[in-house]
Amino acid sequence: MSDDLPGLFNLTPLNPEFRDDPHKLLARLREECPVRRDEMTATFMLSRFKDARAVLNDRTLWRGPDRVEPRATFHRLVDTYEPDPDTGERRASTILLMDEPHHSRVRTPLAQALYARAAKCKPQVEAIVAETLNALEGRDGFDLMDEFAIPIPIDVIGAILGVERARRDEFRAWSEAVIHVLNPLRTPEQTTRMEAAREAIDAHFVGLMEDRRRTPRNDLITDMVRLKDEGAPLSDIEIRRNLVGLLVAGNLTTSDLIGNGVYLLLTNPAELAKFEADPSLVNGMVEEMLRFAPPTEITGRIASRDMEIGGCPVKQTQSMVALLRAANRDPEQYEDPDHFDVARKPGPHLAFGGGAHICIGAPLARIEAQAAFTQLFHRFPKLRLARPDETPPKRTLPFFNGIERLDVLI
Numbered sequence: 001m002s003d004d005l006p007g008l009f010n011l012t013p014l015n016p017e018f019r020d021d022p023h024k025l026l027a028r029l030r031e032e033c034p035v036r037r038d039e040m041t042a043t044f045m046l047s048r049f050k051d052a053r054a055v056l057n058d059r060t061l062w063r064g065p066d067r068v069e070p071r072a073t074f075h076r077l078v079d080t081y082e083p084d085p086d087t088g089e090r091r092a093s094t095i096l097l098m099d100e101p102h103h104s105r106v107r108t109p110l111a112q113a114l115y116a117r118a119a120k121c122k123p124q125v126e127a128i129v130a131e132t133l134n135a136l137e138g139r140d141g142f143d144l145m146d147e148f149a150i151p152i153p154i155d156v157i158g159a160i161l162g163v164e165r166a167r168r169d170e171f172r173a174w175s176e177a178v179i180h181v182l183n184p185l186r187t188p189e190q191t192t193r194m195e196a197a198r199e200a201i202d203a204h205f206v207g208l209m210e211d212r213r214r215t216p217r218n219d220l221i222t223d224m225v226r227l228k229d230e231g232a233p234l235s236d237i238e239i240r241r242n243l244v245g246l247l248v249a250g251n252l253t254t255s256d257l258i259g260n261g262v263y264l265l266l267t268n269p270a271e272l273a274k275f276e277a278d279p280s281l282v283n284g285m286v287e288e289m290l291r292f293a294p295p296t297e298i299t300g301r302i303a304s305r306d307m308e309i310g311g312c313p314v315k316q317t318q319s320m321v322a323l324l325r326a327a328n329r330d331p332e333q334y335e336d337p338d339h340f341d342v343a344r345k346p347g348p349h350l351a352f353g354g355g356a357h358i359c360i361g362a363p364l365a366r367i368e369a370q371a372a373f374t375q376l377f378h379r380f381p382k383l384r385l386a387r388p389d390e391t392p393p394k395r396t397l398p399f400f401n402g403i404e405r406l407d408v409l410i
């Protein structure tokens, strides 16, 4: 095994080698050491599709940071444990970090309510995309991240939750600050802003829940309050934390799917031409974007027993991380994996994880992205990069694959 292979914290845009050519490093890992123990974070990094999928789909594995060996600082750093004021019990409050039996207890009613809303929201999402584009008519150009990819998921989740549009700017600022919950390398300043935003948003949700108890509305907050009041075993803080969790897990990721996807199309004119000639390719195209440039780069599990993965022994309580970008380009799984092909026959990918923790917002993210690409290229058929010779700046948030700014002309 080569000693110069990267560790987990080298796989972030803070490392220029990774920032400039991530797939060179990821391919080396996959080829030379597909199950690599990174001593610094005490984590096994899985870069092959079959190993990553097997671990993510194994519902007997753990996720809660209290289960991991103490050396696995990576899990500890994202620890959000706090006492539940209703019960005094100390445990994770968001499903992302919960294990059974609490994970199903909280996820099942939340998923039931969110899937029901996602199934009906297509016209509303299409209207939000259309309004966002209306505001850009008559301009020469704009920053596609700031004025299209970022506002759409915020407006959509705001509408589903039932947050007034008047509070949209505040909601966006909170959403951008709380994402650092998932950043194990956050700075003290980011931590301070994150904590302030969590407090502000929590206070806002306390008010919204009280309001919906008095005056029910047609929104997700009302759904959750009603489910609890009808007997679903949820505490108020679990409802609030998990509604905020939808912003943390869903906003930036969906913005990045849209931003990365537009950039891929504008830099692959033959693929864009295929899509423009046949807009019905959109659903498969979104899956190919998720495979080729997944917005979330990693997700983890903890061994609940001594086990073997890809021929390597892993002991109970040890941490494993699936490198989703590497797995989604595995040549053992995909033909010509480094080719972005909007007409690729859709097959499984790991952009939404898998098993018990598979992304709860996947149906919604797909509807948003499909509406965004369909309407954007129809409305602005001359859409092009403002500076085609420059690579747009990447965001520096570790383990999220996104563009900071994407200037386009219309």
Ligand code: HEM
Binding pocket: 056, 095, 096, 097, 107, 157, 245, 246, 247, 249, 250, 251, 253, 254, 257, 294, 295, 296, 298, 299, 300, 350, 351, 352, 353, 354, 355, 356, 357, 358, 359, 360, 361, 362, 364, 365
């Ligand atoms: C393109 C957009 C998105 C991507 C790439 C993405 C990716 C992911 C990934 C990789 C996971 C971890 C799965 C695992 O460990 O197996 C996850 C979990 C989750 N996602 Fe998403 N997500 C997206 C959009 C959304 C949206 C729109 C929402 C909410 C409306 C959302 C809410 C969640 C939640 C709550 C979890 C935790 C589920 C659990 O642990 O049971 N995500 N997502």
